[in-house]
Amino acid sequence: MISWWRRAGVRVRSTVAATALMGVLLLAGSGLGLVLLRSALLAVDAESGGVQARLVRLSVTAEALGGRPDAALRAAVGADADRGSHVQVLAQDGSVVVASAALAGRGALTSLRPATSELVRETVDLPQLGRPGPWVVSVAGASVEGRRFWVVAAESTADAQRVLGVAAAALGVGSAVVVASVALLTWTFVGRSLRPVEAIRSTVQGISSRGLDGRVPVPAGEDEVARLAVTMNGMLARLEAAQRAQRRFVADASHELRSPVATLSAAAQVWSRAGGVDRGFTELVGSESARLEALVGDLLLLARADEGRLAAGPVGEVDLDEVVEVEAARVRAVSGLPVAVSTVPVRVLGDAAALARVVRNLVDNAVRHAGSAVELAVGPEVVDGASWAVVTVADDGAGIPVADRERVLGRFVRLDDSRQRGAGGPGGPGGTGLGLAIVAEVVAAHAGRVVVGERAGGGASVRVLLPVGPAEGPAAGPGQPPSAASR
Ligand SMILES: Nc1ncnc2c1ncn2[C@@H]1O[C@H](COP(=O)(O)OP(=O)(O)OP(=O)(O)O)[C@@H](O)[C@H]1O
Numbered sequence: 001m002i003s004w005w006r007r008a009g010v011r012v013r014s015t016v017a018a019t020a021l022m023g024v025l026l027l028a029g030s031g032l033g034l035v036l037l038r039s040a041l042l043a044v045d046a047e048s049g050g051v052q053a054r055l056v057r058l059s060v061t062a063e064a065l066g067g068r069p070d071a072a073l074r075a076a077v078g079a080d081a082d083r084g085s086h087v088q089v090l091a092q093d094g095s096v097v098v099a100s101a102a103l104a105g106r107g108a109l110t111s112l113r114p115a116t117s118e119l120v121r122e123t124v125d126l127p128q129l130g131r132p133g134p135w136v137v138s139v140a141g142a143s144v145e146g147r148r149f150w151v152v153a154a155e156s157t158a159d160a161q162r163v164l165g166v167a168a169a170a171l172g173v174g175s176a177v178v179v180a181s182v183a184l185l186t187w188t189f190v191g192r193s194l195r196p197v198e199a200i201r202s203t204v205q206g207i208s209s210r211g212l213d214g215r216v217p218v219p220a221g222e223d224e225v226a227r228l229a230v231t232m233n234g235m236l237a238r239l240e241a242a243q244r245a246q247r248r249f250v251a252d253a254s255h256e257l258r259s260p261v262a263t264l265s266a267a268a269q270v271w272s273r274a275g276g277v278d279r280g281f282t283e284l285v286g287s288e289s290a291r292l293e294a295l296v297g298d299l300l301l302l303a304r305a306d307e308g309r310l311a312a313g314p315v316g317e318v319d320l321d322e323v324v325e326v327e328a329a330r331v332r333a334v335s336g337l338p339v340a341v342s343t344v345p346v347r348v349l350g351d352a353a354a355l356a357r358v359v360r361n362l363v364d365n366a367v368r369h370a371g372s373a374v375e376l377a378v379g380p381e382v383v384d385g386a387s388w389a390v391v392t393v394a395d396d397g398a399g400i401p402v403a404d405r406e407r408v409l410g411r412f413v414r415l416d417d418s419r420q421r422g423a424g425g426p427g428g429p430g431g432t433g434l435g436l437a438i439v440a441e442v443v444a445a446h447a448g449r450v451v452v453g454e455r456a457g458g459g460a461s462v463r464v465l466l467p468v469g470p471a472e473g474p475a476a477g478p479g480q481p482p483s484a485a486s487r
């Protein structure tokens with residue numbers, strides 16, 4: 001119950017609380033009102049019965065009965081015509097001396113016998129009188145010439161009950177209408193108040209880490225929600241500035257590192273040619289500085305991607321089959337591994353150098369992990385109803401576990417650190433875990449998708465899908481497709 005209440009949301013909770021409170025208040029108020037009304041109505045009935053009894057007593061006394069009712073008493077009691085009053089005059093022995101028309105032939109209605117000049121009342125059911133509900137019976141004591149009499153007047157409360165019934169029904173209907181209106185008003189009002197909050201929530205959800213330039217809508221007015229929106233926009237602005245500064249720093253640092261690293265690399269080559277210095281040492285410096293150079297280049301490329309400036313190169317039509325052929329030739333020359341290539345000519349719009357980099361990174365991975373063979377394929381394909389140019393790079397190595405297929409596209413992700421640590425170029429054991437991250441960035445900038453899977457017969461297979469025909473080229477800026485969708 002409590003967890004349901006917590007989960008129900010502000011709108012439901014406010015509506016239920018307001019409606020319940022209103023219902024309880026109305027119930028209590030109506031109950032109290034009906035009780036008061038009932039006692040007032042019964043008091044009126046009792047009073048009219050009492051008045052009646054006193055009047056008849058006056059008549060009895062005035063006529064000095066002497067045991068024989070005369071015409072005046074009969075008229076006072078209403079014995080000849082039913083005037084709606086139910087009156088009896090009882091003698092000392094309890095016999096009915098005279099009674100109003102409706103009570104003709106009936107015995108005493110009550111056993112109350114008050115003293116002379118006293119008036120008492122009781123409320124009893126008198127079903128024999130034909131009207132439902134309790135009756136108020138008033139009894140007045142009288143004494144004429146030493147003989148005692150009692151005047152009994154019975155008043156039906158049926159009219160009072162009917163009025164009470166009508167009042168209760170009116171209160172019930174009125175309360176239901178009020179409660180329903182309160183529920184509707186609360187639901188509408190709270191819903192309307194929460195609408196800007198929902199707008200803020202959905203905007204924030206749409207702001208990705210990639211583009212912190214979005215701002216939440218600020219509702220008119222200066223209420224809490226408007227202040228929340230303003231505060232949130234301030235926070236987003238600070239986050240964006242911090243992110244921009246951090247990206248700038250990585251980009252600047254990578255850029256600045258490039259020239260000393262290149263100098264180091266060149267110096268190592270000169271040393272190695274000149275001899276003189278220990279050969280092992282110069283080779284080590286050479287390979288490490290080459291590695292450093294590649295790493296700095298990768299970092300710079302990723303920093304550019306983060307800033308939405310990936311497309312440094314010119315955008316044009318690229319023959320993907322040619323790119324794949326060139327890579328196959330390079331790998332055959334470098335690694336000596338058998339490379340099977342199957343190409344169907346296909347052309348995409350994009351940055352030729354960046355796309356060549358994609359294929360090279362995939363092929364480097366395949367060569368590094370292959371058991372004995374690497375397979376490359378390129379051609380047009382229809383996937384999910386759309387036309388794509390698809391490059392597939394597969395090898396017969398250990399493959400990539402299903403659980404890691406999304407993760408390997410992240411930065412600095414290496415699945416087997418111990419095996420791959422240490423020096424080594426493409427085909428060697430090295431690797432910084434940036435290759436596939438670069439693939440993902442470049443492909444995303446070309447509005448494409450990377451699918452990491454497995455090769456039929458074992459091993460890894462990575463497929464790159466790029467839109468064919470006149471698609472957007474590598475995006476630079478806001479037009480960039482969302483990375484998560486395109487990876
Ligand atoms: N063809 C493959 N077969 C098996 N595992 C692979 C394959 N390709 C990638 N991997 C795994 O995914 C990880 C990430 O690959 P990625 O290309 O991003 O980095 P890397 O090859 O280790 O380093 P870099 O490419 O930066 O030199 C690799 O470390 C490897 O564990």
Ligand SMILES: [Mg+2]
Nearest residue numbers: 361365435436
């Ligand atoms: Mg790699």
